Amino acid sequence: MQYVKPLNLFQNLLKAKALERGRLLGLDVGDKYVGLAISDLDNKIASPLSVLIRKKTNIDLMASDFQSLISELSLVGFIVGYPFDRQRLAPDAIQVKLFIDDLSKTGKLDGVKYTFWDECFTSKNVELLLKPLSLHPILAKTIVDKFAAVQILQAYLDYVNKKEKLEKAR
Numbered sequence: 001m002q003y004v005k006p007l008n009l010f011q012n013l014l015k016a017k018a019l020e021r022g023r024l025l026g027l028d029v030g031d032k033y034v035g036l037a038i039s040d041l042d043n044k045i046a047s048p049l050s051v052l053i054r055k056k057t058n059i060d061l062m063a064s065d066f067q068s069l070i071s072e073l074s075l076v077g078f079i080v081g082y083p084f085d086r087q088r089l090a091p092d093a094i095q096v097k098l099f100i101d102d103l104s105k106t107g108k109l110d111g112v113k114y115t116f117w118d119e120c121f122t123s124k125n126v127e128l129l130l131k132p133l134s135l136h137p138i139l140a141k142t143i144v145d146k147f148a149a150v151q152i153l154q155a156y157l158d159y160v161n162k163k164e165k166l167e168k169a170r
Helices: 007-014 058-073 091-105 122-133 139-167
Strands: 023-029 033-039 046-053 075-082 112-116
Touching: 007 075, 007 112, 007 139, 023 058, 023 091, 023 139, 033 058, 033 112, 033 139, 046 058, 046 139, 058 091, 075 091, 075 139, 112 139, 122 139
Parallel strands: 023 075, 075 112
Antiparallel strands: 023 033, 033 046
């Protein structure tokens, strides 16, 4: 896997020929689950996709799942939620980096580009929206993870598309 700065990932995507342009996958990495969201073909709108169960013992299986998603959905990059905290390195931040490192070590995702995007309060926002629904805890957790991934990916898409629009206006 190859880290790319947020704007560079999107600019490279735009430079690709129309037929070679792909979609982006948003990831909300948690202790037990990884929520996934996918962009539309124009990379403007994020939608929930699924949740993968995360265990240290199944990282190879997860890498295979990502390989399948890459080919089935024409994915060209991952937008990984990252808890940016200017004051200190949060334990959640270490967990996200370790997850990416573990995926990279499998060797199954060589050449896949990824970037980090601030996930500030994404899960908490979804939890607050779901609270009045009184869902079963496991169902609620999987919904939270998917929609947190949607928020991460949508925030990224909104930012890069706005930036691109401003650049064209100049």
